[in-house]
Amino acid sequence: MREYLPLLIVGGAVGAFALIFLIAYLSMKDKKEAIGFDRSMKDTEIIRRLMVYARPYRKNFLIVLLLVLISIAYDIASPVIMGRIESMVKEPFELGRLWLFVAVYAGILLISLASTFLQAIVLQVTGQKILSRLREDLFVHIESLSHAQLNQIPVGKLVTRVTNDTGAISMMFTNILVNLVKNSFIVLGVLGAMLLVNFELTLMILCFVPFIVLFTWIFRKFSRRAYRRVKDGNTDINTFLSENLTGMKIIQIFNREEAKQAEFEEKNKKLTAAKYQQIMVFGIFRPLVYMLYISSVLCLFYLGGRGVLQETVFLGQVIDGGVIVTFYMFISKFFNPIQSLAEQFNMLQSAMASAEKIFTIFDMVPEIVDAPDAIDLPSVRGEIEFKHVWFAYKEGEWVLKDVSFKVEAGQTVAFAGATGSGKTTILSLLCRNYDVQKGEILLDGIDIRHIRIASLRSHFGQMLQDVFLFSGTLRSNIELRMDGVTDEDVMKAARFVNADKIIERSPDGLDEEVRERGSNFSAGQRQLISFARTVLHRPEIMILDEATANIDTETEVLIQDSLERMMNIGTLLMVAHRLSTIQHADKIIMMSHGRIIEEGSHAELLALQGRYYRLFMLQYDKAQLKAGLQPV
Numbered sequence: 296m297r298e299y300l301p302l303l304i305v306g307g308a309v310g311a312f313a314l315i316f317l318i319a320y321l322s323m324k325d326k327k328e329a330i331g332f333d334r335s336m337k338d339t340e341i342i343r344r345l346m347v348y349a350r351p352y353r354k355n356f357l358i359v360l361l362l363v364l365i366s367i368a369y370d371i372a373s374p375v376i377m378g379r380i381e382s383m384v385k386e387p388f389e390l391g392r393l394w395l396f397v398a399v400y401a402g403i404l405l406i407s408l409a410s411t412f413l414q415a416i417v418l419q420v421t422g423q424k425i426l427s428r429l430r431e432d433l434f435v436h437i438e439s440l441s442h443a444q445l446n447q448i449p450v451g452k453l454v455t456r457v458t459n460d461t462g463a464i465s466m467m468f469t470n471i472l473v474n475l476v477k478n479s480f481i482v483l484g485v486l487g488a489m490l491l492v493n494f495e496l497t498l499m500i501l502c503f504v505p506f507i508v509l510f511t512w513i514f515r516k517f518s519r520r521a522y523r524r525v526k527d528g529n530t531d532i533n534t535f536l537s538e539n540l541t542g543m544k545i546i547q548i549f550n551r552e553e554a555k556q557a558e559f560e561e562k563n564k565k566l567t568a569a570k571y572q573q574i575m576v577f578g579i580f581r582p583l584v585y586m587l588y589i590s591s592v593l594c595l596f597y598l599g600g601r602g603v604l605q606e607t608v609f610l611g612q613v614i615d616g617g618v619i620v621t622f623y624m625f626i627s628k629f630f631n632p633i634q635s636l637a638e639q640f641n642m643l644q645s646a647m648a649s650a651e652k653i654f655t656i657f658d659m660v661p662e663i664v665d666a667p668d669a670i671d672l673p674s675v676r677g678e679i680e681f682k683h684v685w686f687a688y689k690e691g692e693w694v695l696k697d698v699s700f701k702v703e704a705g706q707t708v709a710f711a712g713a714t715g716s717g718k719t720t721i722l723s724l725l726c727r728n729y730d731v732q733k734g735e736i737l738l739d740g741i742d743i744r745h746i747r748i749a750s751l752r753s754h755f756g757q758m759l760q761d762v763f764l765f766s767g768t769l770r771s772n773i774e775l776r777m778d779g780v781t782d783e784d785v786m787k788a789a790r791f792v793n794a795d796k797i798i799e800r801s802p803d804g805l806d807e808e809v810r811e812r813g814s815n816f817s818a819g820q821r822q823l824i825s826f827a828r829t830v831l832h833r834p835e836i837m838i839l840d841e842a843t844a845n846i847d848t849e850t851e852v853l854i855q856d857s858l859e860r861m862m863n864i865g866t867l868l869m870v871a872h873r874l875s876t877i878q879h880a881d882k883i884i885m886m887s888h889g890r891i892i893e894e895g896s897h898a899e900l901l902a903l904q905g906r907y908y909r910l911f912m913l914q915y916d917k918a919q920l921k922a923g924l925q926p927v
Contacts, residue, residue: 308590310506341650348425349468355421362414363477369407370628371484375492376400378621414473422469430461433653441662442728443688448656451537455530456656460649467646471639478632478639485629489622493614496622499594500629503587507633510587514580515644521573522644526652528566535562588630595622663727663748670741671750675835676704677866678739679725685733686724694720696889698734702866702882709869709877711907712886718870722838725868726755756834760841762821764813769798770805772813773828785831792826830864839869874911883907 349356380396437445437453489497539546539555546555599619679702686695695717702708710718723729724736727748736743743751764772773788774780782805789795797820801807813821829837871877878897885893885900885907893905900907 336651336654338647341647341654344654345464345467345650348429352421352424355417359414359417359421359473360476362410362417363473363480366407366410366414367477367481367484369403370481371488372403373400374621374624374628375488376403377624378492378617418469418473422465425468426461426465429464429653430457433457433461433656436657436659439661439664440659442723444659444662449534449538451534452530453656454537455533456653459529459533460526460653463642463645463649464653466642467650471643471646474635474639475643478635481632482629485625489625489629492621492625493618496595496598496614496618499598500591500622500626503591506587507584510580510583511633514576517576518573518580518644519647521569521576522648524569525566525573526645526648528562528569530652531562532559532566535559584630584633588626591626591630592623595619595626663730665747666745669745669747671747672739672741672754675739675754677706677835678702678704678737679836679866679868680737680740681721681734682737683734684724684731684736686720686729686731688729694889695724695731698889698891700884700891700894702868704739705866706881707867707869707879708882708884709871709880710884710886711871711874711877711910716886717889718886719840722757722840722868722870725838726752726757754835755838756829756832756836757838758822758825758829758840762813762818762825764809764816764821764824766811767809768803768805769801769807769809769824772809772824773805773831775828775832777832780831785827788831789827791830792823794823794827797823834865836866836868837864839867839871841870841872874907874914 376396376399380393434457437457486497486501489500535558539559546552596619599614599622681698681700684695684698685693687693698717698721710721712718720729724731725738725743727743730744738746738751738754770782770785773785785805786795786798789798797816798804798807809815813824816824869877869880877883881896883893883895883897883900884891885905887906893900893903893907895903901911
């Protein structure tokens with residue numbers, strides 16, 4: 296019994312560590328829901344959905360698998376060759392045999408290196424193709440979401456999904472999965488080779504396998520939680536930066552830099568703590584596997600040394616110096632893949648966490664979709680009718696209440712009323728940015744829910760108060776990548792809405808740089824550019840939402856002139872707080888608390904002396920006072 300005492304000590308130490316970590320895992324298992332331990336989506340479901348993107352490239356992966364099998368020949372054959380060289384010490388030495396073994400060893404090594412190189416090239420090319428397709432599908436899906444759904448998701452979170460999270464998934468296809476397969480083949484191949492060389496020493500090494508499986512299983516659980524917290528922390532910081540960098544001017548105006556810095560530091564500390572936890576998990580697992588490796592080496596030298604000295608025979612096999620050298624290298628080849636599992640599991644959990652977040656976006660079913668019988672409208676007259684429309688952004692909180700009105704083709708109709716009365720909501724419903732809960736909206740007598748969304752919106756030109764210009768040039772912002780448009784077409788549209796003066800004053804003309812959100816242009820200039828953009832796309836129906844708000848007097852004159860011209864293009868719907876801008880409309884609809892309270896022309900509403908009359912006179916008196924005149 297005393298002769299096996301060293302083995303019992305090693306076994307006891309390994310067992311003690313296993314018991315400690317098993318207890319730690321079981322103590323946390325009951326708390327997993329409270330700490331966000333598990334993901335809501337199973338790993339098998341994530342893998343199944345990811346394989347949809349990998350399936351078109353299965354030939355590439357088969358080639359990689361073949362290269363993997365070739366490359367692992369070195370890991371299996373090299374220990375045997377080294378063991379044979381060691382055995383030559385006891386045998387009559389032949390230099391020719393030594394050179395033969397060295398040549399075989401070098402040949403296998405070169406083939407393995409070449410296979411590994413080709414494997415990396417094929418994987419990287421394939422992985423980038425998969426990643427590109429995944430990014431495109433995700434972006435297209437985000438484009439299909441409704442305004443209400445997009446309002447629920449911070450922009451920074453969407454950016455993280457399309458960039459960081461897809462990058463983590465790329466590592467799965469280019470590194471993790473192949474290495475897992477490769478390491479599995481290495482482990483199986485090494486085990487098979489060890490059984491052929493010596494049964495006794497192989498059984499000794501197999502005694503450590505249950506502990507390897509146990510430690511790996513526990514590490515997988517801890518790693519999953521750590522990586523989820525890191526991903527959540529990254530998303531929070533990206534969301535915070537996206538919002539606050541965009542609003543940095545407001546932060547500076549109100550002198551809130553220190554408050555925002557403190558808020559950022561708090562989020563940064565949470566991410567740092569999550570990173571520390573991830574490093575801690577990694578720092579515990581790898582030394583544990585290394586401990587098992589050292590323990591198996593100690594057991595090898597002890598049993599192997601006794602076997603050589605006592606010339607032990609086990610199932611007809613003996614142990615000599617060559618066998619010990621072979622198994623020493625085999626143990627290294629056996630444990631190296633398992634040790635690398637720590638790093639691979641880190642990347643795997645990162646990819647899994649990222650994939651879950653991406654599929655969460657994919658699982659958002661677009662609320663505004665084409666009906667099965669939806670049709671295309673090649674052209675429209677511009678006749679619009681609301682029939683008993685009810686709408687609420689939140690259930691039970693009606694923004695529009697039984698709204699009915701009709702707009703004849705080619706008419707100019709303006710909506711007026713207090714903020715929150717439902718004016719802008721009417722325009723949003725018309726373009727199907729949202730769907731009504733009750734009633735129907737007709738375009739040329741057809742319910743807009745029976746018209747394809749792309750076809751419906753192609754007939755509308757929207758000019759909003761908060762004009763959005765993209766980074767690029769004046770040309771690209773007016774064209775918006777419209778096919779078949781020449782510079783003359785762009786300038787013709789610009790001249791029609793008085794935007795040509797902006798282009799002519801710019802040093803580079805149409806090639807003048809437009810910075811992010813058009814920050815190098817004034818609000819009035821941005822508005823005129825948006826007018827040119829709308830006119831160029833030749834819509835049959837135009838929507839103008841508070842386009843003259845916060846505009847200087849000189850620019851307002853240009854915009855008013857542009858509006859009078861655009862009234863002759865087709866149907867025009869306007870929303871304005873300045874009643875002076877809508878006096879020439881064919882019809883004015885006065886809104887209050889989601890209902891239509893007055894309807895008629897400017898003259899008719901003044902004669903009625905109702906809400907519109909009082910609001911107009913109030914604005915008229917203010918204008919007189921501002922001009923230095925005495926009120927009538």
